[in-house]
Amino acid sequence: xxxxxxxxxDFSHFDQDRDEVIKRAEKEKILIVTSGMGSGGMKRTLELxxxxxxxxxxxxxxxxxxxxxxxxxxxxxxxxxRDKIIGIGEVGLDYYWVKESEKRKHEMxxxxxxxxxxxxxDLPLVVHSRDAEEDVIKMLRDFDTGAILHCxxxxxxxxxxxxxxxxxxxxxxxxxxxxxxxxxxxxxxLKDLVLETDAPFLAPVPRTRNxxxxxxxxxxxxxxxxxxxxxxxxxxxxxxxxRFFNLV
Ligand SMILES: [Zn+2]
Numbered sequence: 001x002x003x004x005x006x007x008x009x010d011f012s013h014f015d016q017d018r019d020e021v022i023k024r025a026e027k028e029k030i031l032i033v034t035s036g037m038g039s040g041g042m043k044r045t046l047e048l049x050x051x052x053x054x055x056x057x058x059x060x061x062x063x064x065x066x067x068x069x070x071x072x073x074x075x076x077x078x079x080x081x082r083d084k085i086i087g088i089g090e091v092g093l094d095y096y097w098v099k100e101s102e103k104r105k106h107e108m109x110x111x112x113x114x115x116x117x118x119x120x121x122d123l124p125l126v127v128h129s130r131d132a133e134e135d136v137i138k139m140l141r142d143f144d145t146g147a148i149l150h151c152x153x154x155x156x157x158x159x160x161x162x163x164x165x166x167x168x169x170x171x172x173x174x175x176x177x178x179x180x181x182x183x184x185x186x187x188x189x190l191k192d193l194v195l196e197t198d199a200p201f202l203a204p205v206p207r208t209r210n211x212x213x214x215x216x217x218x219x220x221x222x223x224x225x226x227x228x229x230x231x232x233x234x235x236x237x238x239x240x241x242x243r244f245f246n247l248v
Contacts, residue, residue, distance in 0.1 A: 001029045002219065002234055003241035004212040005170055006090065006126055006150045006196035009034040009055065010044035013200035013209055021199075025212040026054045032212050033245065035060055035090050035126060039073045046081055056245070058087040058126050061114070063094040063107050071110060075117060086245045088118045089126025090150055093139075096130040108135065115143045124244055126150055127167075133158050141165050148244060151198055153180065156187040163192040168240055170196045173214045176204035176221050185225045190236045194244070195219070 004025070009032060014021055025032055033056045036045025042059045049057035059081065061074045078088060091114040093107050118125045125147040129136040133154030140147055146166025152159055159169050169188050173196075175181035185193070195215050197203075203210035204217045219237075223230040241247070 001031065001238050002195065002215050003031045003033065003238050003245075003247075004197050004199070004215050005033050005148055005194045005241050005245075006058075006172075007032055007034050007199040007212060008037070008041075008201075009048055009199065009212075010036055010041055011200055014211075021211045022048075022052050022055065026052075028213050028216065030054065030212050030215060031056065031241075031247070033058055033086065033126075033241075037062055037090070038065065039070060039077060042074065042077045042081075046084055049084060056247070057081075057085045058089045059085055060089040060091045060126065060128075061110070063092050063111065063128060064097050065110075066103070066106060071113075075113070078117060078123075079121070082121050082123070085123065086247065087124045087126055087148075088114055088121075089148070090128040091125065092128035093132035093136050094128065094130045095132040095135075104132075107132075108139065111136075111139060112143075115139065115145055119143065119145065124148070124246075126170075129154070137162050137165070137167075140167060146244075148194060150196060151202065152184065156183060159184060159188055163188065168192055168194050168244055170194045171218060171222065172202040173197050173204045173210055173218050174202040174206075175218050177206070182221075182225060185222050190222075190226060190228075190233065191240065193222075193237055194241045195222075195237050
């Protein structure tokens with residue numbers, strides 16, 4: 001069994017063949033944690049989790065969302081569906097798209113609300129950070145909160161700091177070609193890693209659509225890098241994900 005800890009199965013990229021994509025994953029014993037973004041995405045994602053045995057939902061809001069009304073709607077949806085979801089995310093900080101310091105402060109304020117919500121509802125966090133890794137790790141540390149750091153783009157040193165404060169580093173399928181991700185795999189112990197596709201993005205072949213069965217390619221690549229059997233990669237990352245999300 002494998003766990004794809006972060007994907008977006010509700011996205012329109014899957015409108016033509018969503019059922020087949022999910023069943024292909026199910027056949028390979030892959031559990032999918034799909035992330036519903038914004039109030040519309042949240043509703044679609046809750047439906048998917050209800051409908052399919054191998055789909056679990058996390059609900060989040062893009063860090064670049066500043067519409068207060070939408071953010072409040074999203075917070076209410078998370079509260080109302082507390083028992084139907086396994087985590088909050090993705091939420092976080094994005095400094096790639098947001099350059100103005102005022103707006104970055106606003107992002108931090110919103111991220112803080114979701115960290116507090118995760119503590120209050122006792123739901124783990126899946127965190128997005130783009131060019132904002134230091135601030136993300138500092139904020140998680142301030143709140144004494146561990147998280148899954150999805151598609152972590154920071155340095156190995158920052159990743160080491162994050163795992164010391166209880167976070168897990170999520171390795172995307174782009175590890176097949178990305179030197180930065182390969183270095184992360186080399187340096188961070190397997191006990192601190194989980195796997196994701198971020199489907200439809202970050203495919204093992206650039207500019208193609210990604211889907212959960214591609215996790216198998218990550219497993220092979222990580223086994224090669226670590227010099228261990230693929231079963232070790234499968235079992236360890238699956239255990240890590242299940243423990244993190246309290247999946248039995
Ligand atoms: Zn994502």
